[in-house]
Amino acid sequence: MAWLRSMYSWILKWADTPYGPLALFITAFVESIFFPVPPDILLIALALGCTSKSFRFALNCTIGSILGAIVGYYIGFFAWISPSGEFTPFANFFFNNIPGFSIDLYNSIKELFNQWDFWVIFTAGFTPIPYKVFTITSGVFDLNMPMFVLASFISRGLRFFLIAYLIWRFGASIKHFIDKYFNALALGFTVLLIGGFVLVTYLF
Numbered sequence: 001m002a003w004l005r006s007m008y009s010w011i012l013k014w015a016d017t018p019y020g021p022l023a024l025f026i027t028a029f030v031e032s033i034f035f036p037v038p039p040d041i042l043l044i045a046l047a048l049g050c051t052s053k054s055f056r057f058a059l060n061c062t063i064g065s066i067l068g069a070i071v072g073y074y075i076g077f078f079a080w081i082s083p084s085g086e087f088t089p090f091a092n093f094f095f096n097n098i099p100g101f102s103i104d105l106y107n108s109i110k111e112l113f114n115q116w117d118f119w120v121i122f123t124a125g126f127t128p129i130p131y132k133v134f135t136i137t138s139g140v141f142d143l144n145m146p147m148f149v150l151a152s153f154i155s156r157g158l159r160f161f162l163i164a165y166l167i168w169r170f171g172a173s174i175k176h177f178i179d180k181y182f183n184a185l186a187l188g189f190t191v192l193l194i195g196g197f198v199l200v201t202y203l204f
Contacts, residue, residue: 015045032068076139100130125155
């Protein structure tokens with residue numbers, strides 16, 4: 001989509017300004033609530049511009065994302081369902097206008113939370129699955145807050161610090177690899193991690 005491509009380009013331009021770290025924090029914050037562009041692209045650009053600060057940028061990104069996730073949680077908790085049990089106008093605005101939100105997906109998430117709780121948030125935070133959908137539904141379904149924050153911190157931290165490490169270790173040569181394969185690797189890692197957890201659960 002042309003508008004999404006334009007938004008990517010606009011975000012990347014911040015990497016060449018003194019406000020790059022602030023833009024990264026804000027992008028990570030709003031992406032956890034409604035923004036369609038992940039902060040990874042700006043994180044990569046900033047880290048490539050100054051590899052010695054890669055981990056500082058990753059921490060900045062992680063904190064912004066977690067704070068945004070907490071706001072998303074409380075949006076779901078307080079503003080998603082009316083006292084009569086219907087979606088509020090605010091919720092319907094998200095369904096109609098924010099990419100990644102759909103009523104069908106929303107209805108399927110509750111069962112996932114009932115079965116997996118921590119691992120649902122971890123998977124959404126680490127992989128390309130729309131994280132914002134899960135931050136808000138966590139609040140709607142009153143997921144345990146400390147567990148939600150812990151799962152978000154671990155998954156988002158792993159994602160952003162992995163990117164920072166790869167750039168710190170390999171420099172510009174790793175950029176194409178990250179752009180092309182990161183999502184697939186993140187999904188594979190998560191499948192292996194959850195698969196190992198399930199295996200241990202059933203064996204012991």
